[in-house]
Structure formats: C-alpha cells, structure tokens
Amino acid sequence: MSVLADKIEQFILHKLLEEEEENIILRRNELADELECAPSQISYVLSTRFSNDKGYLVESRRGSGGFVRIIRLTPKKEDRTPVLMKERLPAVRVTVDDLDVLLFRLIKQHSLTNREAILMHHTFSALFDEVDDEAQRMAVVSQILQHLNLR
Incomplete structure (x- = not known):
C-alpha cells in the first residue's frame, strides 16, 4: 500500500x-x-x-x-518554510523544476529578489548534478530553505 x-x-x-x-x-x-x-x-x-x-x-x-x-494553508509569518521542505526524507521525488516553481512563488510573495532566486536556482542545479543520494540532496535543500530570512 x-x-x-x-x-x-x-x-x-x-x-x-x-x-x-x-x-x-x-x-x-x-x-x-x-x-x-x-x-x-x-x-x-x-x-x-x-x-x-x-x-x-x-x-x-x-x-x-x-x-x-x-x-x-498559508504558513505563519515566523515560519514561512514550505511544508514540502520540512521533512528530512521526502515522500516524493522533488526536481529542480519543482524547486523553480517554489522560487517563483517566493518571488511573487516578495520573499526573495530575482537575484536571490537565480542564485538559489544555480545552487540547487549544482546540488542535483553533484549529489546522487536523494535523501542527502533534500536534507541540504531543506537546510537552505530553513535558513532563508524570508521577508
């Protein structure tokens, strides 16, 4: 099941x-x-x-x-980390495209600038190219998103 x-x-x-x-x-x-x-x-x-x-x-x-x-549900102001990224081991396979959708939403919410989103996109792309272990990749992605100072 x-x-x-x-x-x-x-x-x-x-x-x-x-x-x-x-x-x-x-x-x-x-x-x-x-x-x-x-x-x-x-x-x-x-x-x-x-x-x-x-x-x-x-x-x-x-x-x-x-x-x-x-x-x-909209995250509380003090906790704006997306729900998908809070889990250590993802239940679904997250792609760079999924992360780009998230970055776009953060730009629309004025939580990230375009420049910050571009830098994060390149960071995520490099991470997905270099790390094969999905759990390890998602742990790094989660840490990055948790440490963002979202406005």
Whole structure:
C-alpha cells in the first residue's frame, strides 16, 4: 500500500505545484481511475498525508457531483518554510523544476529578489548534478530553505 500511497501523494503534490492558486479541486473517482486504484485509497492518502498538521485543509463532498478540494494553508509569518521542505526524507521525488516553481512563488510573495532566486536556482542545479543520494540532496535543500530570512 505504501508504494501506491506514495504514487497518489506524488500525483496530488505535483498537481498542487502546477496550479497558480494554493488549492486544487479533484474528482475522487476520476483520480482513482487515472491512478488505477480504489477511491478509498485516495481517501486514505488524503487523511494521512494531507492533514492540518502537515499544512493542508481537505474538503470533501461525496455523491455524483462530489469533489475533493485540497487547500495549502498559508504558513505563519515566523515560519514561512514550505511544508514540502520540512521533512528530512521526502515522500516524493522533488526536481529542480519543482524547486523553480517554489522560487517563483517566493518571488511573487516578495520573499526573495530575482537575484536571490537565480542564485538559489544555480545552487540547487549544482546540488542535483553533484549529489546522487536523494535523501542527502533534500536534507541540504531543506537546510537552505530553513535558513532563508524570508521577508
């Protein structure tokens, strides 16, 4: 179940990263068909990996017109480190493109300047080129993001 749960979580996180908004709306049955699993497995992932303490709010409506809305909660001002980067060992595979999306959001929030984002992009690119161990890479990325003095 954990491999399937990881696949479902990764799919949902990538959908969240692709969206300009901080929330997405999914149809549970369509998502289950696309990922070839039961809707109850989607529910399991939503309840265990997208909870309030992990920085998400999940609204669910059942029935023929049912949907699932996943909202990324805005981090508190004193803790603006993205929820994805807080975990030591990532549940999903994060790419440089994913980090670029994050950097772009930080620029839009006026938390980073363009120059800082460019420097971080090159730092992350070099890190991904030089370090093969994903857990080690993500530990470094997490440390960098935690030490940012976000405005």
